[in-house]
Amino acid sequence: MEFPLQITTRREGETFEKFGGTHSSVKEELTNRKIHGNERDKIGILRDKNAKIMLIGNFRRSSFAPICGKNAKILEIAVEKLKK
Secondary structure, three states: OOOOOEEEOOOOOOEEEEOOOOEEEHHHHHHHOOOOHHHHHHOOEEEOOOOOEEEEOOOEEEOOOOOOOOOOOOOOOOOOOOOO
């Protein structure tokens, strides 16, 4: 993992490797979740310093940095909606 971490919005045409090893586009993931139009630009995407996707919103994690027996350090990230 490369620090600092950053939260951005989606970028046109980008893909990521889902947890489990399959690849998908960010657009396809948001469409499958029935997130449309302007709402797509409100979903935060957690990235490392090199812009590698780690987490999309609070619903899809990438295969980046799986937890296994070899991990010496684990970073837990919680995503919550802001109350209006």
